Amino acid sequence: xxxxxxxxxxxxxxxxxxxxxxxxxxxxxxxxxxxxxxxxxxxxxxxxxxxxxxxxxxxxxxxxxxxxxxxxxxxxxxxxxxxxxxxxxxxxxxxxxxxxxxxxxxxxxxxxxxxxxxxxxxxxxxxxxxxxxxxxxxxxxxxxxxxxxxxxxxxxxxxxxxxxxxxxxxxxxxxxxxxxxxxxxxxxxxxxxxxxxxxxxxxxxxxxxxxxxxxxxxxxxxxxxxxxxxxxxxxxxxxxxxxxxxxxxxxxxxxxxxxxxxxxxxxxxxxxxxxxxxxxxxxxxxxxxxxxxxxxxxxxxxxxxxxxxxxxxxxxxxxxxxxxxxxxxxxxxxx
Numbered sequence: 626x627x628x629x630x631x632x633x634x635x636x637x638x639x640x641x642x643x644x645x646x647x648x649x650x651x652x653x654x655x656x657x658x659x660x661x662x663x664x665x666x667x668x669x670x671x672x673x674x675x676x677x678x679x680x681x682x683x684x685x686x687x688x689x690x691x692x693x694x695x696x697x698x699x700x701x702x703x704x705x706x707x708x709x710x711x712x713x714x715x716x717x718x719x720x721x722x723x724x725x726x727x728x729x730x731x732x733x734x735x736x737x738x739x740x741x742x743x744x745x746x747x748x749x750x751x752x753x754x755x756x757x758x759x760x761x762x763x764x765x766x767x768x769x770x771x772x773x774x775x776x777x778x779x780x781x782x783x784x785x786x787x788x789x790x791x792x793x794x795x796x797x798x799x800x801x802x803x804x805x806x807x808x809x810x811x812x813x814x815x816x817x818x819x820x821x822x823x824x825x826x827x828x829x830x831x832x833x834x835x836x837x838x839x840x841x842x843x844x845x846x847x848x849x850x851x852x853x854x855x856x857x858x859x860x861x862x863x864x865x866x867x868x869x870x871x872x873x874x875x876x877x878x879x880x881x882x883x884x885x886x887x888x889x890x891x892x893x894x895x896x897x898x899x900x901x902x903x904x905x906x907x908x909x910x911x912x913x914x915x916x917x918x919x920x921x922x923x924x925x926x927x928x929x930x931x932x933x934x935x936x937x938x939x940x941x942x943x944x945x946x947x948x949x950x951x952x953x954x955x956x957x958x959x960x
Contacts, residue, residue: 654726655709656811656884658826660702667702671750674700674740675812675827681819685742686830688807688896693781696807697741698828699723699770699887700750703731710828712809713739713770714889716785716899719777720960721753721770723887724904724947726762728770739772743779751776758959760947763865766904767947768887769960783889785897787949790839795868799838801925804874805896806833806881806903808888815882828884834893835877835944836925837900841868842875842943844907847931849918858921861914866907870951872900874944875924881906881944890946901948908941909934 661667676698678686685694695715702708711727721739728737737753757769772780793800809828812820816829848856866873872890874881881888885903892898914920920932922942952959 654883655701655711655886656813657707657709658813660705660708662705670825671700671702671738671740673825674698674748674750675819675823675825676740676742676748676809677819677827677829679830679832681829683748685746686809690894691896693783693896694742694746695781695783696809696830696889697721697739697780698809699727699753700738700740701727701731701736702738703736708826710809710811710826710884711887712807712828712885712889713741713887714783714807715741715772715777715780716783716889717960718782719772719774720757721772722889722902722960723768723770724762724902725760725766725768726904727887728756728768729759729762732756734770737770739770741780744781745779749776749780758952758956760952762904764867765870765947765952765955767902767949767952783891783896783899785891785899787953788892788898788900789950790900790948791950793839796838796840798927799840799925801927802837802900803893804835804837804872804890804900805893806835806874806877806885806888806890807896808833808881808885808903810882811884815884831879833877833879833881833885833888835874837872837874837890837946838925839868839872839948840925841866841871841873842925843921843923844942845921846914846917847919847921848916853918855918859917866945870948872946872948873925874903874946875942876926877944880940899949901946901952903944903946906941906944909937
């Protein structure tokens with residue numbers, strides 16, 4: 626998977642606005658689609674937007690433990706150009722969380738729509754009313770969106786509280802948590818059979834079960850000689866990720882993909898224990914890492930692994946999410 630908003634070694638791939646034409650904006654680093662020109666066509670696309678549960682049914686994606694369906698998709702749909710997607714969660718009445726990088730390149734809330742299932746299991750799309758908070762996409766990558774009270778009343782909320790884990794930050798031996806990323810995968814590139822079936826943009830509920838901690842994993846590139854003998858070891862540091870405000874995620878049962886941006890991170894056994902929102906991956910970047918023969922990785926389980934290039938075809942090193950408790954320490958009562 627290609628990365629978005631990350632640092633690996635000295636390479637910084639920043640989310641940015643790219644101009645495709647006069648007046649057009651593109652939220653780069655996110656999965657995109659072509660926005661219809663006519664108002665009626667845009668409305669028709671939102672009305673028929675396929676939002677599928679994990680059984681590929683057009684029905685509410687539920688947390689099986691609580692029976693609630695507080696999850697949905699954010700659809701960026703400007704008047705023309707490219708649209709984009711992110712995952713969202715209705716964390717408290719009227720407050721929906723996602724990533725800052727899902728919204729901060731276009732400050733008009735009228736260009737953003739939420740697609741979700743209400744308490745009657747009816748699929749709805751509703752306009753975002755305003756932004757309560759938009760952080761920084763290269764650090765505290767959280768956005769909190771406001772929706773109308775009457776809309777909120779008919780959509781499940783997580784009804785949880787942030788996990789307080791400040792005492793775990795930067796521990797030599799990481800305190801490991803089993804977590805779930807409550808994410809939606811875009812059809813494009815991830816579910817070709819669904820893309821073929823629906824012939825339109827859509828998303829499928831695909832939660833990921835992972836390990837997480839408040840200690841940054843350690844990654845080093847190993848330089849080898851022609852005989853494959855280790856010559857030296859070079860630490861590879863993500864200077865964007867900061868332990869005081871971030872979660873570090875690895876060992877997921879399914880690989881996070883673009884479109885998972887904004888996914889709520891919770892304790893796997895109790896969704897009401899909210900950790901934060903997921904935003905970027907630290908992947909293999911051949912241009913910056915091609916000088917290494919293999920890699921040494923110490924992750925959330927505190928076990929050292931030696932990874933050959935062939936091991937890295939279907940995995941990333943780790944992912945990063947912003948911590949809700951840190952956000953609330955900076956912005957009390959934001960949700």
